Amino acid sequence: MAQAGKIQSPPPGRQRERPEQRLNVIGTRMLRKEDPRFLAGRGRFIDDIMLPNMAHAAALRSPHAHARIRSIDKSAAQALPGVVAVITGEDAAKETGPLPCFANPPVEQRAIALGKVRHVGEPVALIVAETRYIAEDAAALVKVDYQPLPAVSDMVAAIDSRGDAVLHPERGPDNVAEHRNYVFGPVEEEFARAAHIVKRRLRWSRSGGQPLETAGAVASFDDGSGKFVIYVNGSMYNYVGFTIATALKVPSHLVNIVPVDAGGSFGSKLFLHKVSVLAALAARIAGSPVKYIEDRIDNITASDNHGSDRTYDVELALDADHRMTALRYKVVDDYGAYFQYGLGTHGNGFSQTVGPYKIRAVGAELYAVFTNKCQQGACRGFGSEVTNFMIERIVDAAVEDLKLDPVAFRRDNFIRPDEFPYQIPTGNLYDSGNYPGALDMALEMLDYEGWRQKQQAARTQGRYVGIGLASCQEKGVFSATEFWMLNRDPGFALTSSPESASIKIDPTGKAVISLHAPCWGNSPETVATMVLAEQLGIDPADISVAYADTDHGLPGTGPGGSRYTVMVTGAVTGAAAIIKGKLKRVAGHMLEAGVEDLEFRGGKIGVKGAPGMEVTIAEVAMQAHFFRLSLPDDPELTSGLEASYTYDHPLATLPKSDSDFGIFYPIMGHMCHMPVVEVDAETGQVTFLDYVAVHDCGTMINPMTVDGHVRGGTAQGIGTALLEEFRYDGTGQLLNTSFQDYLLPRIGNLPPAVRIGHLVTPSPYTEYGVKGAGEGGRMVAPPAVVSAIEDALRPLGVRIDAVPVTPARLRTLIREAEATRGVRRR
Amino acid sequence: MSDLEVNVTINGKAFRRRIEPRLLLSDFIRHDIGLTGTHVGCENGVCGACTILLDGLATRACCTLAVQADGRTIETVESLGRANNLNALQRGFWEMHGLQCGYCTPGMLMLMTELLRENPNPDRETIRARLNDNICRCTGYEDIVNSVARAVELMRSGQAAR
Numbered sequence: 001m002a003q004a005g006k007i008q009s010p011p012p013g014r015q016r017e018r019p020e021q022r023l024n025v026i027g028t029r030m031l032r033k034e035d036p037r038f039l040a041g042r043g044r045f046i047d048d049i050m051l052p053n054m055a056h057a058a059a060l061r062s063p064h065a066h067a068r069i070r071s072i073d074k075s076a077a078q079a080l081p082g083v084v085a086v087i088t089g090e091d092a093a094k095e096t097g098p099l100p101c102f103a104n105p106p107v108e109q110r111a112i113a114l115g116k117v118r119h120v121g122e123p124v125a126l127i128v129a130e131t132r133y134i135a136e137d138a139a140a141l142v143k144v145d146y147q148p149l150p151a152v153s154d155m156v157a158a159i160d161s162r163g164d165a166v167l168h169p170e171r172g173p174d175n176v177a178e179h180r181n182y183v184f185g186p187v188e189e190e191f192a193r194a195a196h197i198v199k200r201r202l203r204w205s206r207s208g209g210q211p212l213e214t215a216g217a218v219a220s221f222d223d224g225s226g227k228f229v230i231y232v233n234g235s236m237y238n239y240v241g242f243t244i245a246t247a248l249k250v251p252s253h254l255v256n257i258v259p260v261d262a263g264g265s266f267g268s269k270l271f272l273h274k275v276s277v278l279a280a281l282a283a284r285i286a287g288s289p290v291k292y293i294e295d296r297i298d299n300i301t302a303s304d305n306h307g308s309d310r311t312y313d314v315e316l317a318l319d320a321d322h323r324m325t326a327l328r329y330k331v332v333d334d335y336g337a338y339f340q341y342g343l344g345t346h347g348n349g350f351s352q353t354v355g356p357y358k359i360r361a362v363g364a365e366l367y368a369v370f371t372n373k374c375q376q377g378a379c380r381g382f383g384s385e386v387t388n389f390m391i392e393r394i395v396d397a398a399v400e401d402l403k404l405d406p407v408a409f410r411r412d413n414f415i416r417p418d419e420f421p422y423q424i425p426t427g428n429l430y431d432s433g434n435y436p437g438a439l440d441m442a443l444e445m446l447d448y449e450g451w452r453q454k455q456q457a458a459r460t461q462g463r464y465v466g467i468g469l470a471s472c473q474e475k476g477v478f479s480a481t482e483f484w485m486l487n488r489d490p491g492f493a494l495t496s497s498p499e500s501a502s503i504k505i506d507p508t509g510k511a512v513i514s515l516h517a518p519c520w521g522n523s524p525e526t527v528a529t530m531v532l533a534e535q536l537g538i539d540p541a542d543i544s545v546a547y548a549d550t551d552h553g554l555p556g557t558g559p560g561g562s563r564y565t566v567m568v569t570g571a572v573t574g575a576a577a578i579i580k581g582k583l584k585r586v587a588g589h590m591l592e593a594g595v596e597d598l599e600f601r602g603g604k605i606g607v608k609g610a611p612g613m614e615v616t617i618a619e620v621a622m623q624a625h626f627f628r629l630s631l632p633d634d635p636e637l638t639s640g641l642e643a644s645y646t647y648d649h650p651l652a653t654l655p656k657s658d659s660d661f662g663i664f665y666p667i668m669g670h671m672c673h674m675p676v677v678e679v680d681a682e683t684g685q686v687t688f689l690d691y692v693a694v695h696d697c698g699t700m701i702n703p704m705t706v707d708g709h710v711r712g713g714t715a716q717g718i719g720t721a722l723l724e725e726f727r728y729d730g731t732g733q734l735l736n737t738s739f740q741d742y743l744l745p746r747i748g749n750l751p752p753a754v755r756i757g758h759l760v761t762p763s764p765y766t767e768y769g770v771k772g773a774g775e776g777g778r779m780v781a782p783p784a785v786v787s788a789i790e791d792a793l794r795p796l797g798v799r800i801d802a803v804p805v806t807p808a809r810l811r812t813l814i815r816e817a818e819a820t821r822g823v824r825r826r
Numbered sequence: 827m828s829d830l831e832v833n834v835t836i837n838g839k840a841f842r843r844r845i846e847p848r849l850l851l852s853d854f855i856r857h858d859i860g861l862t863g864t865h866v867g868c869e870n871g872v873c874g875a876c877t878i879l880l881d882g883l884a885t886r887a888c889c890t891l892a893v894q895a896d897g898r899t900i901e902t903v904e905s906l907g908r909a910n911n912l913n914a915l916q917r918g919f920w921e922m923h924g925l926q927c928g929y930c931t932p933g934m935l936m937l938m939t940e941l942l943r944e945n946p947n948p949d950r951e952t953i954r955a956r957l958n959d960n961i962c963r964c965t966g967y968e969d970i971v972n973s974v975a976r977a978v979e980l981m982r983s984g985q986a987a988r
Contacts, residue, residue, distance in 0.1 A: 031920055038928025039916040041863020041903035045929065048862040133848065212867040212875050212929045212963050263865065263929030264963050296869045521927025521964055708923045708965060715966030739872035739961070747957045747967040754968060777966075 002427035002660040004185060004360045006419040010764075011429075011663070014650060017573055019699050019762035019769030025534040026768060029704040033525035033545060043261045046216040046233040051289035054218070055084050057282045058135035059298055060125040060142050062117035065151035065372035065732025066167070069115060069124065069144060077127060077141040082134035084286045086142060087126045089114035096281055099273045100243035102483050103342030104491025107168055107177070109375075111247070111277040117146070118167050118337035119372050120734050121301025126278055128286045151372045151732035155311065155334035158369035167337055167370040177339050177368040180486065182350075184425035184659055185361030190326030194317035198398045203802035204386045206309035206334065207724035208300075209379045210744060211521075213263025215272050215303060216293030217279035223287070228255045228280050233262040234272030235558035238516045239497075241550050244276045255280070258549040259518035266716065266778075267378030268305035269520070270560050271340075300737045305377030306726060308345055308386045309334040316394045322404060324413050327354065328363040329390065335368050338375035343368055343486035345376065345383025348561075350426040351482070351665030352384060352473035355391040356435040357413040362425050372732035380716060382561060385779040388472040392783035393801070396790070400799070406469050406787075407443065411436055414471075421764075427660035430473075430668040431651070434761045438694045439471060441757045442672040446692040451676055459795060464679040465689065466792025470784035474669035474697070476562040476772025479652035481664045495654065499567035500554035501528060502644040503575045507625040509618025511536070511543045513572065516556030518547055522564060522774060523705045530701055531569050531767075535576035537602045538617060555646050562772025565701060566667060566763075567647055573767045574645030582641060583617060586624045589631055590615050650765045667763050669771045670696045673714070673784035675751065679792045681814055684807030686722060686789055688751035693780075696759040698771035703758065706773050711754050713777020719745040720778060721785040725804050797821045832896040836861065837905040847893050851885075852876045854892035855902060863903035863932045867961070874960030877933035878902050884940040884959070903932035906939070907987065914986035915939060915977040924973030926964035933960055938974050947978060 037043055074086040089112040098108045112123045125142050129135035150165040152158045158175040166175055191197065217232040228248065237244075237259060242252035257276070262269055275292055282290040294303065310333045317326040333346070346366050353362050381388075399406045414435040415422050422430045442448075451467050458465040480497040484490045502514040513528045525545035533540045548554065558564065584595045587605040591598070591613060599608050606614030623630065624641040631637045653662035676690040693710055700706045723743040727735045736742040762769020786800050789810070798817045802809070829844040836859060843858055855864050855878065864887055867875030871889040878887045879901040907913035912920060915938055925931045934957075941948060941956045948956075953974045957967055980986040 032923070034928070035920045035925060036909035036912060038925055038931050039912055039919055039935070040907065040909040041861070041932050042909055043863075043928045045862075045865070047856070047866070050857075050860075132853075133846070210963065211927070212873055212961065213865070213927070262927065263867075264927040266963070296867075521929075523926075704923050708926055708969060711966035711968050712926060712964045713966075716963070738870050739868040740870060744873075744961050744963060745966075746961060747954055747971075750966060750968075754966065 002184065002423055002425055004423060004425045007421045007423050007429065010421045011651060013765040015765055015767060017767045023534060025530045025540065026701050027703065030526060030530055030540060030702055032523050032705065033529050034519060034523060045213055045263050046218065046231060046260050047293050049218040049231045049260065051218060051220055054289040054291055055128050055130060055286050056132040056135050057126050057128045057278065057290050057292040058132055058139050059123040060127065060139040061298065061301065062113065062120060062122045062124050064117055064146050064148055065120050066149040067117050067146040068149060069113065069117065070147050071145045072125060073143040074125065076143070077138040080134065080138045080141060082130040083138045084128040084130065085282065086138065087112065087282060087285060089124065092281055095249065095284065096277055097247050097249055099247055099277065100240065101340050102344060103339045104484065104487040104489055107171065107339040109338040109340070111274050111281065119374050120732060121298065121374065123302065126282055128282045128290055153371055153728050153730050153732045155309065155332050155369050155371060158371050159367060167372065175370040177335055177370050178343055178366065180366045182364045182658060187326050187328055187361040187363035190361045191317045191328060194325060195320040196318040196402055198316045198318070198394060198401050200314050200394055200397045200801055202312040202314060202390055202393050204308060204310045204389055205725045205802070205804060206306050207379065207720050207726065208303065208306045209266030209268035210742065211264030211266060211268060214294035214296060214299040215269055215275045217272065217275040218289060218291045219279035219283040220289035221280065221284040226254055229258060230255060230276050230280050231258045231260055232272050232276045233260050234269050234276065235265065235518055235520060235560060236271045237550055238553035238556035239558060240271060244273055247273060247277045248280055256549050256551045259547045262518060262520045264521045266380040267382060267560065268303055270378045274304055296739065297737050300742060301734055302374055304340060304375050305379065306336060306374045307379030308376065308383050310386055312390050314390055314394045316398055318398060322402060322409060322412065324357050324359045326361040327359050330365040332367040332369060334371050334373065336371055336373040336375040340375060340377060344483055347482045347486045348382045349384045349387035350661060351428045351475040352668070353387055353426055354424050355388065355473055356415060356433065356471050356670060358415050360425060373728055378560065380713065380775050380778040384475055385782070388779050389783045392470045392472060392787070396787050407439065410471050411439060427656065427662050429663045429666040431666045431763050431765050432761050433668055433670050434696065434759060435471060435670055438670055438672040438696055438759050441759055442674045442692050442694040445694065445755055445757050446674045446690065464681055464792040466677050466679065466788040466790065468675040468677065468784045468788025468791060470780050470787060471672045472780040474562060474671055474772065474776045474779055475665040476667040476669055477566050477649065477665065478561040478563060479649050479664040481652065481655055481662065485655045485661050496555070496648065497557045498555040498646045498648045499571045500556050500644060500646040501568060501571035501575045502554065503532065503579055503642060505579060505617065505621045505641040507622050509542070509616065509621045511538065512546055513543060514546045514548045515568065516548050516553045517558035517564065520559045522559050523702065524564065524568060526705060527565050527701050528568055528572050531572040532576055535573065535580070536617060537600055554644055559774070562669070562774045566766045566770050566772055569701065569770050570647035570650065570767045571645050574647050575643045578643035578645060579641065582624065582636070583620050585637060586631065587615050587620045590620065590623060667766055667771050669773060669776060671776050671780045673780045675784050675788045677785065677788040677792055679789055684810035684814065691751035691754045692757065693754050693777065694757035694759060695773065695776055696761050697773035698762045699760060699769040700758065701770060707756050709773050710756050710777050713775060714754050714781045715745050715750050717778040717781025718750055718785055721782040721803050721805060723749065723804055723806065830893050832893055834895045834898060834900055836900045837902060845892055847891065849892045850888060851890040851892045851895055852887035855887060855900070861902050861904050865929050865932055867930065872961065873930070874937060875930050875933040877936045877960060879936055879940060884937050901936070903935055906935060914980040915942065917980055917986045918977030919973040922969055922973040922976045924965065924970045930960060930962045934962065934970060942977065946981060950975060
């Protein structure tokens with residue numbers, strides 16, 4: 001059992017680059033390396049890949065939520081001129097195995113449904129043709145004889161499903177994928193002696209990343225070498241790409257996965273096994289390269305990446321002084337038809353399950369259920385955004401029930417700045433933080449008191465203005481233990497989640513960095529360039545960035561979980577250290593000086609205390625590449641100037657038990673958001689009057705791109721709070737399969753400006769003290785916005801326990817409040 | 827239905843092609859002509875990633891048939907500045923972080939190209955009103971507004987080409 005509190009003997013770190021040093025490039029607003037090509041229309045996205053003789057594939061989607069496939073007649077489709085192949089689930093099963101699954105025991109999912117369909121949109125056949133148009137024509141000619149089965153749409157009903165309503169009978173007699181109980185710390189004792197217990201039932205509806213670019217792959221198969229080449233806009237190819245080979249039933253060295261620019265992901269392209277296997281399978285059958293790109297309906301109905309879909313019953317225990325002591329919840333999570341990441345999204349939440357507060361004990365009962373919906377994947381926060389919502393909602397519930405001040409109550413319960421590193425009851429560690437500092441900054445930036453006065457004035461005019469507040473954690477840099485630590489039997493209990501960088505300095509002193517993860521809309525080239533420029537003192541314009549495919553890839557895990565900037569900074573720092581060592585050795589011979597007497601000064605290597613006695617990196621590089629006989633016969637001075645470095649997780653430990661998961665997500669960012677909204681009580685429309693977002697992601701590599709993440713994440717969080725929801729009806733039909741009715745935020749839905757404040761509390765464990773920042777906004781905006789709406793409608797007594805708060809839902813709540821409380825709007 | 831001949835001018839260059847009448851203009855531009863800067867996002871006219879200028883008017887290429895462009899003039903993102911010689915609007919986006927993944931960007935640039943031709947000096951409200959036509963999933967839009975405002979400054983001061 002993990003004891004919550006300050007850790008007296010903190011684990012040693014491996015930080016080489018201290019945050020407090022003077023920096024020249026890191027921390028500047030360098031314009032992005034990635035941008036000029038995108039601005040000129042020269043990005044290289046998956047649909048931009050064109051191979052000679054390439055055929056095109058389209059999926060035939062299941063119209064049923066749950067059905068047996070009795071038979072498929074593909075003759076008419078195959079007879080259509082231009083059709084190359086029609087591949088059914090049975091055809092695919094002859095050549096491919098199940099898709100990879102992190103749950104243990106795994107839940108079998110096929111790239112093309114085999115025997116049964118389990119959700120609307122699931123591929124039933126893949127049609128390959130000379131053009132996409134013909135492939136889609138042919139899809140309409142495939143005749144499928146379905147035997148409909150009872151569809152499960154309600155997550156609570158799923159628990160008691162029996163018989164034909166069970167999606168995966170081989171896993172048990174019902175649709176419960178997992179039912180687990182976790183106890184971290186003295187939960188029962190704390191609740192037994194609590195002075196107050198606050199309870200709520202909360203609902204977080206399913207939404208998704210929905211990047212503007214869908215997922216896709218272009219594959220070729222070389223009959224001569226037996227090798228596949230798969231271009232795909234996914235991320236984890238240098239991590240678990242080999243499992244795609246496993247699904248294709250070929251050895252992994254016969255699959256080369258090539259990254260492309262991804263048009264956004266937000267988690268949804270973490271690992272694109274299905275599109276990769278579909279394109280590769282089709283290429284082998286067709287005998288020509290094949291492109292398979294999801295259309296928007298495929299992406300909405302079958303991306304395998306819907307977000308969390310949870311109902312919580314939460315209880316918070318407080319003592320007589322209103323200190324939060326324990327949190328207990330039962331959560332039912334609707335995972336949809338498959339279970340690719342197992343309970344991973346709940347393990348993720350355990351990294352910060354007490355938020356920024358000194359809660360001593362946590363009890364969690366988890367039900368993961370199967371329903372006939374698209375399965376869950378990753379969506380900006382990976383479940384922790386829901387944990388944050390749950391925590392902040394129950395905190396606001398305590399404020400409401402006990403008539404407390406929302407600011408003072410939070411402040412009184414914060415972990416104090418002098419209590420780090422701090423261990424939370426689940427065993428995870430918070431490396432550093434300053435939560436009161438963030439709160440104070442937000443209050444001041446917003447002019448909180450001023451807005452309270454304006455709110456009063458507005459109320460006297462019959463206007464509903466509200467001020468929201470949420471103080472949330474942003475965990476960064478996952479350890480791989482979170483993938484399996486919630487499995488009953490861990491299965492493949494991997495513990496590595498590294499990131500690599502390779503640096504080559506060419507004979508003229510120009511540098512190429514190879515990354516082992518893709519460009520996902522984050523700024524990997526900018527970050528890597530800035531770190532190398534800092535390290536070597538060279539001009540960022542003299543650095544270019546390439547992306548290694550799996551044939552050339554080193555261990556890399558890729559962007560996700562707010563990890564990449566931290567990890568690639570560590571990798572570039574490590575590789576640069578090797579390069580610097582060699583530069584010094586070669587320069588030492590050129591300058592006839594000892595290595596210990598040399599220093600780097602602005603792109604040159606010089607003798608300490610001897611101005612002018614120096615050589616440029618370009619001169620040393622030329623020497624290193626081409627003048628081997630001028631150097632001693634030292635094996636460390638082989639020709640060339642390149643280095644690779646694999647940076648492992650900066651601070652992680654193994655799980656000890658089901659009540660102590662060890663350190664698995666310790667690089668802890670923090671944020672405090674304060675929106676001001678006005679609610680039109682007649683229409684349920686929410687308008688933003690102001691928005692302050694204070695973030696602490698430690699040392700910032702590039703404040704401009706951090707701001708971009710904060711604003712973009714906040715916009716997405718506002719979408720989650722107000723607009724976005726995949727709506728399934730009782731029969732498992734998805735009612736909104738386009739952006740006409742699955743609403744993404746437009747500029748008009750958002751605040752006129754998100755005013756950003758940065759607090760910098762560097763990590764003591766990462767290079768330069770960097771923390772993650774990619775997921776933040778979406779992990780805090782939903783509770784912040786909901787609290788603002790609730791605050792606005794306080795005169796009506798409206799309580800909000802569910803997102804999204806659409807105008808229709810808000811009107812319902814207002815009507816109910818008026819009916820039950822007899823309150824009348826002015 | 828048999829193929830039809832279309833004659834279009836794209837970015838100043840004349841093209842003659844025989845195409846299926848049902849071919850979408852977005853597919854025609856991307857796959858038949860090979861200009862892949864124009865992107866396809868939602869495929870039903872909601873997001874605007876595919877926005878091009880058709881006879882100068884911002885148009886959803888994913889909801890337009892290629893044959894409808896017969897005899898007309900198309901401008902795509904490739905008609906703006908090149909990567910090493912960005913025009914004022916592109917420069918504004920670069921300087922003010924108006925893009926992250928870059929997927930909506932070509933559509934945004936063409937939408938704003940139309941706006942700046944109509945009104946070379948739009949205020950922020952005018953920019954915001956026009957931006958409501960298109961969707962960006964990465965930026966939260968604010969930096970796009972800043973980008974266009976910066977482009978206006980650059981054009982006014984003559985620091986970058988229109």
